[in-house]
Amino acid sequence: MTKINRELAIVLVSGGMDSCVTAAIAHQYYDLAFLHVSYGQRTQQRELKAFDDIADYYSVEKRLTASITYLKEIGGSSLTDGRIAVSESSPDEINPAQGIPTSYVPFRNTHLLSIAVSWAEISGAGKIFIGAVEEDSSGYPDCREEYYQAFNNLVEMGTKPETKIQIITPLIHMKKSEIVLKGIDLKAPLHLTWSCYKNANKACGVCDSCLLRLRGFREAGVDDPIEYTRYNS
């Protein structure tokens, strides 16, 4: 595939399946720069390995890993605060993410996107891709399409007049199973991804994130290529 004169796009890559498929989508049309943000989450090191593995897969040279550990100091989320238990659900539950889960980090995506916008303004990237999913993440206020519309409006107001930066959320209305199929269709390296909120070796298979992922593969009729500790399909 020729890459000459393609526009630069920043992709927010947590290392999970959604961000991997988002990168695969962006890769079709743009040169890529990858951004990972550590905010004191428990599985930080494992996420970073997945980030690098996916970046290597797509030969992405421009990589930025930013640390916003003050979110850990602020606390309030099970992802960053060791005193709050990670929600566990059983695989039979249809909707593990009812209400706002304990893993909610207040206003988190605004921090992530702000870093991407600052980097975009300096590097000349015109697009920022983020793998937010409205339906499966209905508990998170900052995963809804109207939030991204509000953020795009803020970018327009808060950057130089000549700057044109747009946030793109290609997965926002997709179901997890559709994301799985899209990833397979685009040959996204799903085997390199990491979604678990809890462990750092094998995925736990019981946290909200593992459950959503497993349900997505099950509904897609496809085997998840990663290993789990407590789940056997």
Next chain:
Amino acid sequence: MTKINRELAIVLVSGGMDSCVTAAIAHQYYDLAFLHVSYGQRTQQRELKAFDDIADYYSVEKRLTASITYLKEIGGSSLTDGRIAVSESSPDEINPAQGIPTSYVPFRNTHLLSIAVSWAEISGAGKIFIGAVEEDSSGYPDCREEYYQAFNNLVEMGTKPETKIQIITPLIHMKKSEIVLKGIDLKAPLHLTWSCYKNANKACGVCDSCLLRLRGFREAGVDDPIEYTRYNS
């Protein structure tokens, strides 16, 4: 002054005159929490001293200092990038901040406000005060009132439904001289503040920030209580 049952407000305190006067305004009606953000700016340590001095003056116990040094890594501003010279102007220039100055940090205020919002959501603060000034900082896209309207809209979209957090910009339409007079009226500790972009001992008196401050005092007909290296009024 009684402080019983007053609502909590977070004040973004850089340590400069504007944030000090903003704190003085908020102090009239709210219990205060102070937030300082270090983003690799040259005068970081001096700012932190001013932050603590002003917090001590108002007996503020809730203090958070957050570090977002990734902005330094992203670069592009003279405030964080040692390779870009800080703009110097002469005191006779009427409008030192023409165009977007080299000290512009792309999308900076969004980072600062996002931290404040996350902290507010956890701590239960309903108001966030920031000393942005539209006229004197006309070169910064994120110092204009419409930017703050867009940000308030984003907060509404990106936080829990029951969360009500509002950004307040009491200085947004004030001139620097009016800010000086307001500070004196409210007995704000202007002698403890630090505005200079360049030095860390005596203020330089020639950077954009010093010039705006000095002009404000001059127009207010009041002596600036801090010392300068190169300016003698």
